[in-house]
Amino acid sequence: MNCAESRLLLHAHADGELDVANSLQLERHLKTCAACAAEKKSVHSLKAALRQPSLRYDAPDSLRKEVRRIARASANDTRPGLFQSLLLWKSLAFGATAVALFAIVLRPGSSEQDQLASEAAARHVRSLMADHLTDVASSDQHTVKPWFNGKLDFAPDVKDFAAEGFPLVGGRLDYLKGRPVAALVYRRNKHFINVFVWPAGHTGSGRVAIEHRRGYSVINREINESHYCLVSDLNEKEMAELANLFER
Ligand SMILES: [Zn+2]
Numbered sequence: 001m002n003c004a005e006s007r008l009l010l011h012a013h014a015d016g017e018l019d020v021a022n023s024l025q026l027e028r029h030l031k032t033c034a035a036c037a038a039e040k041k042s043v044h045s046l047k048a049a050l051r052q053p054s055l056r057y058d059a060p061d062s063l064r065k066e067v068r069r070i071a072r073a074s075a076n077d078t079r080p081g082l083f084q085s086l087l088l089w090k091s092l093a094f095g096a097t098a099v100a101l102f103a104i105v106l107r108p109g110s111s112e113q114d115q116l117a118s119e120a121a122a123r124h125v126r127s128l129m130a131d132h133l134t135d136v137a138s139s140d141q142h143t144v145k146p147w148f149n150g151k152l153d154f155a156p157d158v159k160d161f162a163a164e165g166f167p168l169v170g171g172r173l174d175y176l177k178g179r180p181v182a183a184l185v186y187r188r189n190k191h192f193i194n195v196f197v198w199p200a201g202h203t204g205s206g207r208v209a210i211e212h213r214r215g216y217s218v219i220n221r222e223i224n225e226s227h228y229c230l231v232s233d234l235n236e237k238e239m240a241e242l243a244n245l246f247e248r
Contacts, residue, residue, distance in 0.1 A: 001025045001026065001029040002029075003029075003033060003035065003036055005029075005128075006026055006029045006030070006033065006036045006039075007036065008125050008128065009022055009026050010026070010036070010039060010040055010043050011214055012125075013026055014040070014043045014044055014047055113209055113220065114211070116176070116177060116218075116220065116229065117211035117213055117220070118213055119176055120176060120194075120196060120213075120218050120231045121214060121231055123174055123194070123196070123231070124194045124216060124231035125214075127174070127183065127185075127192075127194055128192065133172070133185055134169060134172050134185055135170070135171065136170050136172070137170040138170055139160055139162065139167055139169065140160070141158045141168060144158045144168060144170060144184070145158035151173055152180055152182055154198070154199050156171075156182035156184065156226070157197070157224075157226065157246070158171065158182075158184060159245070159246075164241075164245055165188060166186045166188055166193070166242050166245065167187050168185070168186055169187050170185050171183060171185065172185070174194075174196060176196050176198070176229070179198060181197060181198040182196070182197045183195070184197060186242060188232075188234050188238055188242070191233055192232065193230055193242060195228060195242070195246075196227075196228070196229040197227065197229075198226070198227050199225065199227070200222045200225050200226055200227040201227070208220070208221045208243075209221075210236060215233060216231055216232065216233050217231070217232060217233075217234070217235075217236050218230070219236075219240065219243050221243050221246075223246050223247050228243060230242060230243055
């Protein structure tokens with residue numbers, strides 16, 4: 001494991017979200033690398049600082065009432081148990097994380113989207129590790145597109161956007177939402193962008209959602225009956241530019 005890979009995993013490690021194999025590799029690296037060990041220390045101090053009682057506060061009554069109202073309104077058509085679980089919060093003190101969680105829960109139907117964003121960000125991080133960014137490395141769309149033949153039950157639209165500043169790097173097979181998907185890899189200066197593509201569940205084209213996970217932006221967009229999920233540490237504006245290129 002090198003330092004770049006170690007830095008990608010430090011936050012997940014601090015949150016106890018890392019699998020055993022990666023944890024062991026990371027810990028081995030931390031023993032030999034003073035710089036990364038110092039970074040780990042600073043991540044842990046930040047976590048400790050955020051846990052301070054002075055940063056905690058109770059949710060105001062008005063917010064609780066609003067959550068109950070929304071939960072009641074959606075109790076008939078969304079996940080059962082949501083209302084009950086929200087009631088539990090009554091007795092909780094809220095930290096910054098809980099407030100972020102609120103923002104997610106308040107958007108009806110967001111749980112599936114939320115899970116997709118987390119999964120996509122994890123696949124993105126994984127692709128940057130262990131030299132597995134591409135199965136087929138080529139900037140030629142006529143090489144990358146046919147490579148997917150027979151590997152997927154659909155043919156992803158593969159285009160090189162070098163002229164627009166997003167050169168195609170290659171493609172690989174990946175797995176998202178319990179199904180194989182095409183992962184197209186693009187580059188913008190020093191940033192890599194994974195574009196996961198699979199057939200859209202419905203033909204309602206045009207839906208866009210932007211989420212953030214561990215410093216990565218995830219843009220989900222349905223274009224021409226395909227679902228495009230873009231993940232990168234690139235800024236949102238340039239990622240949206242790339243998403244727009246697929247719509248052309
Ligand atoms: Zn290091």
